[in-house]
Amino acid sequence: xxxxxxxxxxxxxxxxxxxxxxxxxxxxxxxxxxxxxxxxxxxxxxxxxxxxxxxxxxxxxxxxxxxxxxxxxxxxxxxxxxxxxxxxxxxxxxxxxxxxxxxxxxxxxxxxxxxxxxxxxxxxxxxxxxxxxxxxxxxxxxxxxxxxxxxxxxxxxxxxxxxxxxxxxxxxxxxxxxxxxxxxxxxxxxxxxxxxxxxxxxxxxxxxxxxxxxxxxxxxxxxxxxxxxxxxxxxxxxxxxxxxxxxxxxxxxxxxxxxxxxxxxxxxxxxxxxxxxxxxxxxxxxxxxxxxxxxxxxxxxxxxxxxxxxxxxxxxxxxxxxxxxxxxxxxxxxxxxxxxxx
Amino acid sequence: xxxxxxxxxxxxxxxxxxxxxxxxxxxxxxxxxxxxxxxxxxxxxxxxxxxxxxxxxxxxxxxxxxxxxxxxxxxxxxxxxxxxxxxxxxxxxxxxxxxxxxxxxxxxxxxxxxxxxxxxxxxxxxxxxxxxxxxxxxxxxxxxxxxxxxxxxxxxxxxxxxxxxxxxxxxxxxxxxxxxxxxxxxxxxxxxxxxxxxxxxxxxxxxxxxxxxxxxxxxxxxxxxxxxxxxxxxxxxxxxxxxxxxxxxxxxxxxxxxxxxxxxxxxxxxxxxxxxxxxxxxxxxxx
Numbered sequence: 261x262x263x264x265x266x267x268x269x270x271x272x273x274x275x276x277x278x279x280x281x282x283x284x285x286x287x288x289x290x291x292x293x294x295x296x297x298x299x300x301x302x303x304x305x306x307x308x309x310x311x312x313x314x315x316x317x318x319x320x321x322x323x324x325x326x327x328x329x330x331x332x333x334x335x336x337x338x339x340x341x342x343x344x345x346x347x348x349x350x351x352x353x354x355x356x357x358x359x360x361x362x363x364x365x366x367x368x369x370x371x372x373x374x375x376x377x378x379x380x381x382x383x384x385x386x387x388x389x390x391x392x393x394x395x396x397x398x399x400x401x402x403x404x405x406x407x408x409x410x411x412x413x414x415x416x417x418x419x420x421x422x423x424x425x426x427x428x429x430x431x432x433x434x435x436x437x438x439x440x441x442x443x444x445x446x447x448x449x450x451x452x453x454x455x456x457x458x459x460x461x462x463x464x465x466x467x468x469x470x471x472x473x474x475x476x477x478x479x480x481x482x483x484x485x486x487x488x489x490x491x492x493x494x495x496x497x498x499x500x501x502x503x504x505x506x507x508x509x510x511x512x513x514x515x516x517x518x519x520x521x522x523x524x525x526x527x528x529x530x531x532x533x534x535x536x537x538x539x540x541x542x543x544x545x546x547x548x549x550x551x552x553x554x555x556x557x558x559x560x561x562x563x564x565x566x567x568x569x570x571x572x573x574x575x576x577x578x579x580x581x582x583x584x585x586x587x588x589x590x591x592x593x594x595x596x597x598x599x600x601x602x
Numbered sequence: 603x604x605x606x607x608x609x610x611x612x613x614x615x616x617x618x619x620x621x622x623x624x625x626x627x628x629x630x631x632x633x634x635x636x637x638x639x640x641x642x643x644x645x646x647x648x649x650x651x652x653x654x655x656x657x658x659x660x661x662x663x664x665x666x667x668x669x670x671x672x673x674x675x676x677x678x679x680x681x682x683x684x685x686x687x688x689x690x691x692x693x694x695x696x697x698x699x700x701x702x703x704x705x706x707x708x709x710x711x712x713x714x715x716x717x718x719x720x721x722x723x724x725x726x727x728x729x730x731x732x733x734x735x736x737x738x739x740x741x742x743x744x745x746x747x748x749x750x751x752x753x754x755x756x757x758x759x760x761x762x763x764x765x766x767x768x769x770x771x772x773x774x775x776x777x778x779x780x781x782x783x784x785x786x787x788x789x790x791x792x793x794x795x796x797x798x799x800x801x802x803x804x805x806x807x808x809x810x811x812x813x814x815x816x817x818x819x820x821x822x823x824x825x826x827x828x829x830x831x832x833x834x835x836x837x838x839x840x841x842x843x844x845x846x847x848x849x850x851x852x853x854x855x856x857x858x859x860x861x862x863x864x865x866x867x868x869x870x871x872x873x874x875x876x877x878x879x880x881x882x883x884x885x886x887x888x889x
Contacts, residue, residue: 437747
């Protein structure tokens with residue numbers, strides 16, 4: 261008898277607690293929900309989120325923003341069918357579109373292209389001035405990231421294989437700690453850690469240079485196939501709001517930085533510095549053959565993704581690279597380029 | 603690693619004089635050997651079925667054969683690639699076990715010494731207990747970053763983390779055991795003229811040993827369950843580093859290989875510890 265009442269009390273308490281979980285405001289159970297996975301790298305995504313543009317443009321829907329820390333997690337969420345839209349790097353996208361994952365999503369937007377905001381830096385006092393001198397040195401980078409991809413591309417450019425240097429898997433904060441202690445000689449990482457490293461080191465190469473050499477790394481916006489088939493109109497609205505954010509970044513970086521800063525917890529000045537070092541395309545560029553291409557004519561981005569897929573295959577992280585057609589099919593070009601400027 | 607905290611039910615003594623009916627003996631063997639085996643077989647059948655049904659994506663539930671292939675790939679050199687990330691599976695496991703061994707030895711030695719002191723001197727217990735409980739409540743992930751800042755990225759922070767994970771269970775169990783040492787025996791020894799040190803050495807420590815061993819087993823379990831956290835930074839070679847790296851690539855088969863390697867080696871280690879315990883403390887449960 262007493263057991264039962266304790267049990268009942270527990271059940272009631274659990275349900276009450278579940279009921280008052282801290283959730284985003286403005287969720288209405290009657291409206292369908294659009295689930296968007298985002299990450300905290302500076303991008304138009306954060307401008308849209310902070311200004312609530314999507315909520316304004318789609319008043320008949322709940323917009324649920326879910327924060328992720330890595331592209332691998334975004335991929336997992338897509339496999340679990342928990343996301344409609346997502347933001348992730350080109351390397352995870354290439355992985356997601358290749359076997360065995362074969363995630364049914366399409367690339368619908370280029371959020372940003374890595375520029376001077378990702379770079380390979382050598383520590384002062386190590387005597388390293390060129391990439392070739394890295395041979396045998398300890399170089400840190402967060403594995404499975406775009407920086408990892410760029411680092412190996414930079415090494416390959418200079419005739420070094422991954423085994424010629426001591427690669428160390430470290431997250432950016434740990435890179436800074438190891439750098440200050442003198443445990444590593446060089447690192448390929450991104451802002452804001454990168455700015456701290458630059459105080460006592462020098463750039464060997466940046467992702468901007470690598471992009472010019474044909475090895476760009478990008479952050480992409482993807483949409484699940486199912487959602488794109490069922491709600492092409494919403495995909496259009498989403499792309500237009502993202503395009504609006506890209507335009508704002510171009511025309512009024514200070515205003516964009518303010519919105520992004522509010523999302524990532526840095527000062528607007530720091531954020532503006534970060535945004536300036538990245539490369540943000542204009543909506544016209546996004547719809548150009550160099551990137552997404554136009555309706556029915558997938559652009560060059562498919563080639564980039566295919567080369568990222570080949571890289572993963574060389575790393576033995578996927579059995580084999582997917583074909584170029586696979587990536588061309590996975591570019592969402594519907595209505596491009598016109599739809600972005602509406 | 604799971605630690606069975608139940609005091610190892612004294613396995614039926616082989617050749618014990620107790621009259622055991624032969625059917626009972628057979629049943630004993632059956633329960634001890636066949637049932638675990640059967641559960642493993644059932645597990646694999648269910649796994650294969652779930653994978654074949656294809657309710658979930660391959661990334662969630664890969665085929666057992668895929669995982670087996672991943673195991674082979676990680677254990678051998680194939681297409682000019684050595685194992686995973688340049689190291690074979692046993693090398694990953696060896697590095698991890700070495701770290702765990704060093705960390706656990708440091709943690710357990712310190713923990714048991716601490717426990718002895720805390721159990722015997724009450725004011726020390728009052729001073730240290732809150733700290734120990736504080737440390738025990740911390741998930742290793744919470745403070746690992748500090749260890750990296752203080753100790754660098756090589757072996758030192760990993761071993762320190764494992765030692766810190768192993769210390770509290772050993773210390774707490776030893777303290778409790780020492781406190782619970784039978785007062786009657788202690789007083790009897792005193793009355794027979796034993797000094798304080800002699801009482802601790804000959805009465806307190808032997809009576810505390812069984813429970814201390816449980817603490818040590820718990821400590822090893824705690825340390826072992828912290829390996830992925832310990833190898834979060836620069837963890838390759840290392841089985842925890844392997845699991846972390848593979849999950850960054852959504853490489854589920856390799857993750858499962860790593861998990862099996864950790865789990866099975868954990869079972870083996872716990873079995874070894876139980877065997878040592880039976881030899882070292884035959885008087886468990888008999889005083």
